[in-house]
Amino acid sequence: MDIKRRMERASDFTPSELQIARTVSALGPRLQSLTLKELALAAHVSIPSVHRFCKKLGLEGFKELKVEMAKSDARHTGERGEVDINFPFAADDTADGVLAQMASVYETTLSDTRDLLDPDSLAHAAELLDNALSIDIYTQSHNLYPAQMFCDRLLSIGRHATCFESIERQSRTALASDRTHAALLISYSGLGPNLSTLLPILQERDVPTIFVGTPRGGQLNPGLSIYLHVSDRESLQNRITQFASHIAVQYVLDSLFGCLFARDYEQSRAFLERSLPITSLPALRRTELSPTEYAGVMLNRLR
Known part of the structure:
Protein backbone atom coordinates (compact mmCIF):
# COMPACT_ATOMS: atom_id res chain seq x y z
CA MET A 1 0.00 0.00 0.00
CA ARG A 80 -1.73 10.36 -13.05
CA GLY A 81 -0.71 13.70 -14.46
CA GLU A 82 -1.21 16.97 -12.74
CA VAL A 83 -4.79 18.19 -12.52
CA ASP A 84 -6.16 20.72 -10.09
CA ILE A 85 -9.04 18.83 -8.49
CA ASN A 86 -10.61 22.03 -7.17
CA PHE A 87 -10.17 24.21 -10.28
CA PRO A 88 -9.65 21.73 -13.13
CA PHE A 89 -10.21 24.20 -15.96
CA ALA A 90 -9.46 27.86 -16.64
CA ALA A 91 -11.53 30.75 -17.97
CA ASP A 92 -10.15 30.44 -21.51
CA ASP A 93 -10.32 26.63 -21.83
CA THR A 94 -12.06 25.25 -24.89
CA ALA A 95 -14.70 22.52 -24.74
CA ASP A 96 -11.99 20.00 -25.65
CA GLY A 97 -9.83 21.29 -22.81
CA VAL A 98 -12.65 21.03 -20.28
CA LEU A 99 -13.43 17.48 -21.45
CA ALA A 100 -9.79 16.44 -21.05
CA GLN A 101 -9.42 18.02 -17.62
CA MET A 102 -12.67 16.56 -16.32
CA ALA A 103 -11.57 13.13 -17.56
CA SER A 104 -8.39 13.61 -15.51
CA VAL A 105 -10.48 14.53 -12.45
CA TYR A 106 -12.46 11.30 -12.86
CA GLU A 107 -9.35 9.17 -13.42
CA THR A 108 -7.45 10.67 -10.49
CA THR A 109 -10.40 10.51 -8.11
CA LEU A 110 -11.32 6.93 -9.01
CA SER A 111 -7.70 5.78 -8.77
CA ASP A 112 -7.28 7.49 -5.39
CA THR A 113 -10.49 6.00 -4.04
CA ARG A 114 -9.63 2.55 -5.37
CA ASP A 115 -6.32 2.75 -3.47
CA LEU A 116 -8.08 3.82 -0.27
CA LEU A 117 -11.03 1.44 -0.41
CA ASP A 118 -10.23 -1.80 1.39
CA PRO A 119 -11.92 -4.78 -0.38
CA ASP A 120 -12.36 -6.63 2.92
CA SER A 121 -14.13 -3.63 4.45
CA LEU A 122 -16.35 -3.34 1.37
CA ALA A 123 -17.26 -7.03 1.57
CA HIS A 124 -17.95 -6.70 5.30
CA ALA A 125 -20.19 -3.69 4.66
CA ALA A 126 -22.16 -5.63 2.06
CA GLU A 127 -22.58 -8.51 4.53
CA LEU A 128 -23.79 -6.08 7.20
CA LEU A 129 -26.40 -4.63 4.80
CA ASP A 130 -27.41 -8.11 3.67
CA ASN A 131 -28.20 -9.13 7.26
CA ALA A 132 -30.12 -5.95 8.12
CA LEU A 133 -33.92 -5.85 8.21
CA SER A 134 -33.76 -2.15 7.34
CA ILE A 135 -30.99 -0.01 5.82
CA ASP A 136 -31.15 3.62 6.91
CA ILE A 137 -29.07 6.17 4.99
CA TYR A 138 -28.05 9.41 6.69
CA THR A 139 -26.51 12.36 4.86
CA GLN A 140 -27.03 15.99 3.88
CA SER A 141 -26.58 18.55 1.13
CA HIS A 142 -25.25 17.38 -2.28
CA ASN A 143 -24.64 13.86 -0.97
CA LEU A 144 -28.41 13.38 -0.85
CA TYR A 145 -28.46 12.81 -4.62
CA PRO A 146 -26.21 9.72 -4.74
CA ALA A 147 -27.68 8.58 -1.40
CA GLN A 148 -31.25 8.65 -2.71
CA MET A 149 -30.18 6.84 -5.87
CA PHE A 150 -28.55 4.18 -3.69
CA CYS A 151 -31.76 3.91 -1.67
CA ASP A 152 -33.81 3.46 -4.86
CA ARG A 153 -31.45 0.70 -5.98
CA LEU A 154 -31.84 -1.08 -2.66
CA LEU A 155 -35.61 -0.91 -3.01
CA SER A 156 -35.33 -2.22 -6.59
CA ILE A 157 -33.92 -5.53 -5.30
CA GLY A 158 -36.37 -5.93 -2.44
CA ARG A 159 -34.41 -4.37 0.43
CA HIS A 160 -36.16 -2.16 2.96
CA ALA A 161 -34.34 1.17 2.92
CA THR A 162 -34.87 4.78 3.99
CA CYS A 163 -33.18 8.04 3.03
CA PHE A 164 -34.79 11.18 4.41
CA GLU A 165 -33.73 14.74 3.69
CA SER A 166 -34.87 16.43 6.89
CA ILE A 167 -32.81 16.14 10.07
CA GLU A 168 -36.04 15.64 12.03
CA ARG A 169 -36.96 12.52 10.06
CA GLN A 170 -33.39 11.24 10.21
CA SER A 171 -33.36 11.67 13.98
CA ARG A 172 -36.67 9.85 14.41
CA THR A 173 -35.51 7.05 12.14
CA ALA A 174 -32.40 6.67 14.29
CA LEU A 175 -34.48 6.66 17.47
CA ALA A 176 -36.72 3.92 16.04
CA SER A 177 -33.80 1.73 14.92
CA ASP A 178 -32.01 -1.08 16.73
CA ARG A 179 -29.36 -3.74 16.08
CA THR A 180 -31.55 -5.29 13.35
CA HIS A 181 -31.04 -2.12 11.29
CA ALA A 182 -27.89 -0.95 9.51
CA ALA A 183 -26.94 2.72 9.28
CA LEU A 184 -25.02 4.15 6.33
CA LEU A 185 -23.50 7.57 7.12
CA ILE A 186 -22.19 9.62 4.19
CA SER A 187 -20.05 12.64 5.04
CA TYR A 188 -17.02 13.55 2.92
CA SER A 189 -15.38 15.65 5.64
CA GLY A 190 -16.85 13.92 8.69
CA LEU A 191 -17.99 17.37 9.85
CA GLY A 192 -21.67 17.12 8.89
CA PRO A 193 -23.79 18.91 11.52
CA ASN A 194 -26.21 15.97 11.60
CA LEU A 195 -23.50 13.61 12.86
CA SER A 196 -23.34 15.10 16.35
CA THR A 197 -27.05 14.39 16.72
CA LEU A 198 -27.24 11.01 15.01
CA LEU A 199 -24.11 9.19 16.16
CA PRO A 200 -24.92 9.18 19.90
CA ILE A 201 -28.41 7.85 19.11
CA LEU A 202 -27.12 5.11 16.82
CA GLN A 203 -24.46 4.07 19.33
CA GLU A 204 -26.98 4.01 22.18
CA ARG A 205 -29.34 1.90 20.04
CA ASP A 206 -26.45 -0.46 19.14
CA VAL A 207 -26.98 0.05 15.40
CA PRO A 208 -24.18 -1.29 13.14
CA THR A 209 -22.88 1.77 11.31
CA ILE A 210 -20.95 2.19 8.06
CA PHE A 211 -19.12 5.48 7.40
CA VAL A 212 -18.42 6.71 3.86
CA GLY A 213 -15.96 9.63 3.77
CA THR A 214 -12.32 10.66 3.80
CA PRO A 215 -9.79 9.02 6.14
CA ARG A 216 -9.67 12.25 8.14
CA GLY A 217 -13.47 12.25 8.36
CA GLY A 218 -13.32 8.74 9.74
CA GLN A 219 -10.76 9.74 12.36
CA LEU A 220 -13.11 12.49 13.53
CA ASN A 221 -15.83 9.88 14.12
CA PRO A 222 -14.18 6.87 15.79
CA GLY A 223 -15.79 3.68 17.04
CA LEU A 224 -18.05 2.86 14.06
CA SER A 225 -18.44 -0.61 12.55
CA ILE A 226 -16.88 -0.07 9.11
CA TYR A 227 -15.12 2.75 7.27
CA LEU A 228 -15.25 3.04 3.47
CA HIS A 229 -12.75 5.73 2.52
CA VAL A 230 -12.86 8.07 -0.49
CA SER A 231 -10.29 10.30 -2.19
CA ASP A 232 -9.47 13.32 -0.04
CA ARG A 233 -7.91 15.73 -2.55
CA GLU A 234 -10.89 18.08 -2.73
CA SER A 235 -10.86 21.27 -0.66
CA LEU A 236 -13.86 21.74 1.59
CA GLN A 237 -14.34 25.35 0.44
CA ASN A 238 -11.78 26.52 -2.13
CA ARG A 239 -13.23 24.83 -5.23
CA ILE A 240 -15.60 25.36 -8.16
CA THR A 241 -17.97 22.66 -6.89
CA GLN A 242 -17.93 19.14 -5.45
CA PHE A 243 -16.66 17.36 -8.57
CA ALA A 244 -14.29 14.91 -6.88
CA SER A 245 -16.28 14.16 -3.73
CA HIS A 246 -19.38 13.37 -5.80
CA ILE A 247 -17.39 11.03 -8.07
CA ALA A 248 -15.75 9.29 -5.11
CA VAL A 249 -18.95 8.79 -3.11
CA GLN A 250 -20.83 7.55 -6.18
CA TYR A 251 -18.06 5.03 -6.90
CA VAL A 252 -18.15 3.68 -3.35
CA LEU A 253 -21.95 3.39 -3.32
CA ASP A 254 -22.01 1.72 -6.75
CA SER A 255 -19.37 -0.77 -5.59
CA LEU A 256 -21.24 -1.43 -2.35
CA PHE A 257 -24.49 -2.04 -4.23
CA GLY A 258 -22.68 -4.37 -6.63
CA CYS A 259 -21.27 -6.41 -3.73
CA LEU A 260 -24.68 -6.62 -2.06
CA PHE A 261 -26.38 -7.66 -5.31
CA ALA A 262 -23.74 -10.32 -5.93
CA ARG A 263 -24.22 -11.86 -2.46
CA ASP A 264 -27.66 -13.12 -3.56
CA TYR A 265 -27.53 -12.57 -7.28
CA GLU A 266 -30.45 -14.79 -8.32
CA GLN A 267 -32.87 -13.45 -5.71
CA SER A 268 -31.88 -9.84 -6.39
CA ARG A 269 -32.32 -10.28 -10.13
CA ALA A 270 -35.63 -12.13 -9.70
CA PHE A 271 -37.10 -9.30 -7.60
CA LEU A 272 -35.85 -6.72 -10.08
CA GLU A 273 -37.44 -8.55 -13.01
CA ARG A 274 -40.67 -9.20 -11.09
CA SER A 275 -41.07 -5.48 -10.41
CA LEU A 276 -40.40 -4.31 -13.98
CA PRO A 277 -43.99 -4.75 -15.27
CA ILE A 278 -45.18 -2.50 -12.44
CA THR A 279 -42.42 0.09 -12.32
CA SER A 280 -41.39 0.46 -15.97
CA LEU A 281 -42.47 3.38 -18.13
CA PRO A 282 -45.97 2.96 -19.61
CA ALA A 283 -44.58 2.90 -23.14
CA LEU A 284 -42.39 -0.10 -22.25
CA ARG A 285 -45.07 -2.21 -20.59
CA ARG A 286 -46.53 -5.21 -22.35
CA THR A 287 -49.98 -4.60 -23.78
CA GLU A 288 -52.65 -6.61 -25.56
CA LEU A 289 -53.60 -3.58 -27.68
CA SER A 290 -52.57 -3.36 -31.29
CA PRO A 291 -49.88 -0.79 -32.13
CA THR A 292 -52.55 1.55 -33.51
CA GLU A 293 -54.81 1.21 -30.46
CA TYR A 294 -51.89 1.62 -28.09
CA ALA A 295 -50.73 4.75 -29.93
CA GLY A 296 -54.23 6.17 -29.63
CA VAL A 297 -54.29 5.58 -25.87
CA MET A 298 -50.93 7.28 -25.44
CA LEU A 299 -51.99 10.27 -27.56
CA ASN A 300 -55.15 10.69 -25.49
CA ARG A 301 -53.04 10.81 -22.33
CA LEU A 302 -51.06 13.68 -23.78
CA ARG A 303 -54.15 15.80 -24.53
Whole structure:
Protein backbone atom coordinates (compact mmCIF):
# COMPACT_ATOMS: atom_id res chain seq x y z
CA MET A 1 0.00 0.00 0.00
CA ASP A 2 1.11 3.56 -0.73
CA ILE A 3 3.03 5.02 2.23
CA LYS A 4 0.72 8.02 2.44
CA ARG A 5 -2.27 5.70 2.64
CA ARG A 6 -0.58 3.70 5.38
CA MET A 7 -0.07 6.86 7.43
CA GLU A 8 -3.66 7.98 6.87
CA ARG A 9 -5.14 4.63 7.85
CA ALA A 10 -2.92 3.90 10.84
CA SER A 11 -5.06 3.61 13.97
CA ASP A 12 -2.37 2.97 16.58
CA PHE A 13 -0.19 6.08 16.32
CA THR A 14 0.81 7.83 19.53
CA PRO A 15 0.39 11.64 19.71
CA SER A 16 4.08 12.03 18.78
CA GLU A 17 3.71 9.68 15.82
CA LEU A 18 0.62 11.54 14.62
CA GLN A 19 2.66 14.73 14.73
CA ILE A 20 5.41 13.10 12.66
CA ALA A 21 2.85 11.86 10.10
CA ARG A 22 1.35 15.35 9.77
CA THR A 23 4.82 16.88 9.37
CA VAL A 24 5.91 14.35 6.75
CA SER A 25 2.70 14.91 4.77
CA ALA A 26 3.03 18.69 4.97
CA LEU A 27 6.67 18.62 3.85
CA GLY A 28 5.95 16.61 0.73
CA PRO A 29 8.97 16.57 -1.64
CA ARG A 30 10.91 18.82 0.75
CA LEU A 31 11.38 15.80 3.02
CA GLN A 32 14.07 14.54 0.64
CA SER A 33 16.46 17.36 1.62
CA LEU A 34 16.10 16.85 5.39
CA THR A 35 18.25 14.80 7.73
CA LEU A 36 16.79 12.61 10.46
CA LYS A 37 17.64 15.25 13.04
CA GLU A 38 16.02 18.01 10.97
CA LEU A 39 12.77 16.03 10.64
CA ALA A 40 12.70 15.43 14.39
CA LEU A 41 13.17 19.18 14.97
CA ALA A 42 10.47 20.06 12.43
CA ALA A 43 8.01 17.67 14.09
CA HIS A 44 9.05 18.71 17.64
CA VAL A 45 9.77 15.09 18.60
CA SER A 46 12.84 13.05 19.53
CA ILE A 47 14.96 11.07 17.07
CA PRO A 48 13.93 7.73 18.72
CA SER A 49 10.29 8.74 18.10
CA VAL A 50 11.02 8.99 14.37
CA HIS A 51 12.65 5.55 14.46
CA ARG A 52 9.59 4.05 16.19
CA PHE A 53 7.33 5.80 13.66
CA CYS A 54 9.21 4.19 10.76
CA LYS A 55 9.12 0.75 12.40
CA LYS A 56 5.37 1.02 12.94
CA LEU A 57 4.97 1.62 9.20
CA GLY A 58 7.00 -1.51 8.47
CA LEU A 59 10.08 0.44 7.37
CA GLU A 60 13.70 -0.13 8.32
CA GLY A 61 14.31 3.52 9.09
CA PHE A 62 14.33 7.13 7.95
CA LYS A 63 16.11 6.43 4.64
CA GLU A 64 13.44 3.96 3.59
CA LEU A 65 10.75 6.45 4.63
CA LYS A 66 12.28 8.99 2.23
CA VAL A 67 12.39 6.41 -0.57
CA GLU A 68 8.74 5.43 -0.08
CA MET A 69 7.64 9.08 0.07
CA ALA A 70 9.52 9.81 -3.16
CA LYS A 71 7.76 6.88 -4.85
CA SER A 72 4.39 8.12 -3.63
CA ASP A 73 5.05 11.66 -4.86
CA ALA A 74 6.10 10.29 -8.26
CA ARG A 75 2.89 8.28 -8.56
CA HIS A 76 0.74 11.28 -7.73
CA THR A 77 2.47 13.74 -10.07
CA GLY A 78 3.80 11.49 -12.81
CA GLU A 79 1.56 8.56 -13.60
CA ARG A 80 -1.73 10.36 -13.05
CA GLY A 81 -0.71 13.70 -14.46
CA GLU A 82 -1.21 16.97 -12.74
CA VAL A 83 -4.79 18.19 -12.52
CA ASP A 84 -6.16 20.72 -10.09
CA ILE A 85 -9.04 18.83 -8.49
CA ASN A 86 -10.61 22.03 -7.17
CA PHE A 87 -10.17 24.21 -10.28
CA PRO A 88 -9.65 21.73 -13.13
CA PHE A 89 -10.21 24.20 -15.96
CA ALA A 90 -9.46 27.86 -16.64
CA ALA A 91 -11.53 30.75 -17.97
CA ASP A 92 -10.15 30.44 -21.51
CA ASP A 93 -10.32 26.63 -21.83
CA THR A 94 -12.06 25.25 -24.89
CA ALA A 95 -14.70 22.52 -24.74
CA ASP A 96 -11.99 20.00 -25.65
CA GLY A 97 -9.83 21.29 -22.81
CA VAL A 98 -12.65 21.03 -20.28
CA LEU A 99 -13.43 17.48 -21.45
CA ALA A 100 -9.79 16.44 -21.05
CA GLN A 101 -9.42 18.02 -17.62
CA MET A 102 -12.67 16.56 -16.32
CA ALA A 103 -11.57 13.13 -17.56
CA SER A 104 -8.39 13.61 -15.51
CA VAL A 105 -10.48 14.53 -12.45
CA TYR A 106 -12.46 11.30 -12.86
CA GLU A 107 -9.35 9.17 -13.42
CA THR A 108 -7.45 10.67 -10.49
CA THR A 109 -10.40 10.51 -8.11
CA LEU A 110 -11.32 6.93 -9.01
CA SER A 111 -7.70 5.78 -8.77
CA ASP A 112 -7.28 7.49 -5.39
CA THR A 113 -10.49 6.00 -4.04
CA ARG A 114 -9.63 2.55 -5.37
CA ASP A 115 -6.32 2.75 -3.47
CA LEU A 116 -8.08 3.82 -0.27
CA LEU A 117 -11.03 1.44 -0.41
CA ASP A 118 -10.23 -1.80 1.39
CA PRO A 119 -11.92 -4.78 -0.38
CA ASP A 120 -12.36 -6.63 2.92
CA SER A 121 -14.13 -3.63 4.45
CA LEU A 122 -16.35 -3.34 1.37
CA ALA A 123 -17.26 -7.03 1.57
CA HIS A 124 -17.95 -6.70 5.30
CA ALA A 125 -20.19 -3.69 4.66
CA ALA A 126 -22.16 -5.63 2.06
CA GLU A 127 -22.58 -8.51 4.53
CA LEU A 128 -23.79 -6.08 7.20
CA LEU A 129 -26.40 -4.63 4.80
CA ASP A 130 -27.41 -8.11 3.67
CA ASN A 131 -28.20 -9.13 7.26
CA ALA A 132 -30.12 -5.95 8.12
CA LEU A 133 -33.92 -5.85 8.21
CA SER A 134 -33.76 -2.15 7.34
CA ILE A 135 -30.99 -0.01 5.82
CA ASP A 136 -31.15 3.62 6.91
CA ILE A 137 -29.07 6.17 4.99
CA TYR A 138 -28.05 9.41 6.69
CA THR A 139 -26.51 12.36 4.86
CA GLN A 140 -27.03 15.99 3.88
CA SER A 141 -26.58 18.55 1.13
CA HIS A 142 -25.25 17.38 -2.28
CA ASN A 143 -24.64 13.86 -0.97
CA LEU A 144 -28.41 13.38 -0.85
CA TYR A 145 -28.46 12.81 -4.62
CA PRO A 146 -26.21 9.72 -4.74
CA ALA A 147 -27.68 8.58 -1.40
CA GLN A 148 -31.25 8.65 -2.71
CA MET A 149 -30.18 6.84 -5.87
CA PHE A 150 -28.55 4.18 -3.69
CA CYS A 151 -31.76 3.91 -1.67
CA ASP A 152 -33.81 3.46 -4.86
CA ARG A 153 -31.45 0.70 -5.98
CA LEU A 154 -31.84 -1.08 -2.66
CA LEU A 155 -35.61 -0.91 -3.01
CA SER A 156 -35.33 -2.22 -6.59
CA ILE A 157 -33.92 -5.53 -5.30
CA GLY A 158 -36.37 -5.93 -2.44
CA ARG A 159 -34.41 -4.37 0.43
CA HIS A 160 -36.16 -2.16 2.96
CA ALA A 161 -34.34 1.17 2.92
CA THR A 162 -34.87 4.78 3.99
CA CYS A 163 -33.18 8.04 3.03
CA PHE A 164 -34.79 11.18 4.41
CA GLU A 165 -33.73 14.74 3.69
CA SER A 166 -34.87 16.43 6.89
CA ILE A 167 -32.81 16.14 10.07
CA GLU A 168 -36.04 15.64 12.03
CA ARG A 169 -36.96 12.52 10.06
CA GLN A 170 -33.39 11.24 10.21
CA SER A 171 -33.36 11.67 13.98
CA ARG A 172 -36.67 9.85 14.41
CA THR A 173 -35.51 7.05 12.14
CA ALA A 174 -32.40 6.67 14.29
CA LEU A 175 -34.48 6.66 17.47
CA ALA A 176 -36.72 3.92 16.04
CA SER A 177 -33.80 1.73 14.92
CA ASP A 178 -32.01 -1.08 16.73
CA ARG A 179 -29.36 -3.74 16.08
CA THR A 180 -31.55 -5.29 13.35
CA HIS A 181 -31.04 -2.12 11.29
CA ALA A 182 -27.89 -0.95 9.51
CA ALA A 183 -26.94 2.72 9.28
CA LEU A 184 -25.02 4.15 6.33
CA LEU A 185 -23.50 7.57 7.12
CA ILE A 186 -22.19 9.62 4.19
CA SER A 187 -20.05 12.64 5.04
CA TYR A 188 -17.02 13.55 2.92
CA SER A 189 -15.38 15.65 5.64
CA GLY A 190 -16.85 13.92 8.69
CA LEU A 191 -17.99 17.37 9.85
CA GLY A 192 -21.67 17.12 8.89
CA PRO A 193 -23.79 18.91 11.52
CA ASN A 194 -26.21 15.97 11.60
CA LEU A 195 -23.50 13.61 12.86
CA SER A 196 -23.34 15.10 16.35
CA THR A 197 -27.05 14.39 16.72
CA LEU A 198 -27.24 11.01 15.01
CA LEU A 199 -24.11 9.19 16.16
CA PRO A 200 -24.92 9.18 19.90
CA ILE A 201 -28.41 7.85 19.11
CA LEU A 202 -27.12 5.11 16.82
CA GLN A 203 -24.46 4.07 19.33
CA GLU A 204 -26.98 4.01 22.18
CA ARG A 205 -29.34 1.90 20.04
CA ASP A 206 -26.45 -0.46 19.14
CA VAL A 207 -26.98 0.05 15.40
CA PRO A 208 -24.18 -1.29 13.14
CA THR A 209 -22.88 1.77 11.31
CA ILE A 210 -20.95 2.19 8.06
CA PHE A 211 -19.12 5.48 7.40
CA VAL A 212 -18.42 6.71 3.86
CA GLY A 213 -15.96 9.63 3.77
CA THR A 214 -12.32 10.66 3.80
CA PRO A 215 -9.79 9.02 6.14
CA ARG A 216 -9.67 12.25 8.14
CA GLY A 217 -13.47 12.25 8.36
CA GLY A 218 -13.32 8.74 9.74
CA GLN A 219 -10.76 9.74 12.36
CA LEU A 220 -13.11 12.49 13.53
CA ASN A 221 -15.83 9.88 14.12
CA PRO A 222 -14.18 6.87 15.79
CA GLY A 223 -15.79 3.68 17.04
CA LEU A 224 -18.05 2.86 14.06
CA SER A 225 -18.44 -0.61 12.55
CA ILE A 226 -16.88 -0.07 9.11
CA TYR A 227 -15.12 2.75 7.27
CA LEU A 228 -15.25 3.04 3.47
CA HIS A 229 -12.75 5.73 2.52
CA VAL A 230 -12.86 8.07 -0.49
CA SER A 231 -10.29 10.30 -2.19
CA ASP A 232 -9.47 13.32 -0.04
CA ARG A 233 -7.91 15.73 -2.55
CA GLU A 234 -10.89 18.08 -2.73
CA SER A 235 -10.86 21.27 -0.66
CA LEU A 236 -13.86 21.74 1.59
CA GLN A 237 -14.34 25.35 0.44
CA ASN A 238 -11.78 26.52 -2.13
CA ARG A 239 -13.23 24.83 -5.23
CA ILE A 240 -15.60 25.36 -8.16
CA THR A 241 -17.97 22.66 -6.89
CA GLN A 242 -17.93 19.14 -5.45
CA PHE A 243 -16.66 17.36 -8.57
CA ALA A 244 -14.29 14.91 -6.88
CA SER A 245 -16.28 14.16 -3.73
CA HIS A 246 -19.38 13.37 -5.80
CA ILE A 247 -17.39 11.03 -8.07
CA ALA A 248 -15.75 9.29 -5.11
CA VAL A 249 -18.95 8.79 -3.11
CA GLN A 250 -20.83 7.55 -6.18
CA TYR A 251 -18.06 5.03 -6.90
CA VAL A 252 -18.15 3.68 -3.35
CA LEU A 253 -21.95 3.39 -3.32
CA ASP A 254 -22.01 1.72 -6.75
CA SER A 255 -19.37 -0.77 -5.59
CA LEU A 256 -21.24 -1.43 -2.35
CA PHE A 257 -24.49 -2.04 -4.23
CA GLY A 258 -22.68 -4.37 -6.63
CA CYS A 259 -21.27 -6.41 -3.73
CA LEU A 260 -24.68 -6.62 -2.06
CA PHE A 261 -26.38 -7.66 -5.31
CA ALA A 262 -23.74 -10.32 -5.93
CA ARG A 263 -24.22 -11.86 -2.46
CA ASP A 264 -27.66 -13.12 -3.56
CA TYR A 265 -27.53 -12.57 -7.28
CA GLU A 266 -30.45 -14.79 -8.32
CA GLN A 267 -32.87 -13.45 -5.71
CA SER A 268 -31.88 -9.84 -6.39
CA ARG A 269 -32.32 -10.28 -10.13
CA ALA A 270 -35.63 -12.13 -9.70
CA PHE A 271 -37.10 -9.30 -7.60
CA LEU A 272 -35.85 -6.72 -10.08
CA GLU A 273 -37.44 -8.55 -13.01
CA ARG A 274 -40.67 -9.20 -11.09
CA SER A 275 -41.07 -5.48 -10.41
CA LEU A 276 -40.40 -4.31 -13.98
CA PRO A 277 -43.99 -4.75 -15.27
CA ILE A 278 -45.18 -2.50 -12.44
CA THR A 279 -42.42 0.09 -12.32
CA SER A 280 -41.39 0.46 -15.97
CA LEU A 281 -42.47 3.38 -18.13
CA PRO A 282 -45.97 2.96 -19.61
CA ALA A 283 -44.58 2.90 -23.14
CA LEU A 284 -42.39 -0.10 -22.25
CA ARG A 285 -45.07 -2.21 -20.59
CA ARG A 286 -46.53 -5.21 -22.35
CA THR A 287 -49.98 -4.60 -23.78
CA GLU A 288 -52.65 -6.61 -25.56
CA LEU A 289 -53.60 -3.58 -27.68
CA SER A 290 -52.57 -3.36 -31.29
CA PRO A 291 -49.88 -0.79 -32.13
CA THR A 292 -52.55 1.55 -33.51
CA GLU A 293 -54.81 1.21 -30.46
CA TYR A 294 -51.89 1.62 -28.09
CA ALA A 295 -50.73 4.75 -29.93
CA GLY A 296 -54.23 6.17 -29.63
CA VAL A 297 -54.29 5.58 -25.87
CA MET A 298 -50.93 7.28 -25.44
CA LEU A 299 -51.99 10.27 -27.56
CA ASN A 300 -55.15 10.69 -25.49
CA ARG A 301 -53.04 10.81 -22.33
CA LEU A 302 -51.06 13.68 -23.78
CA ARG A 303 -54.15 15.80 -24.53
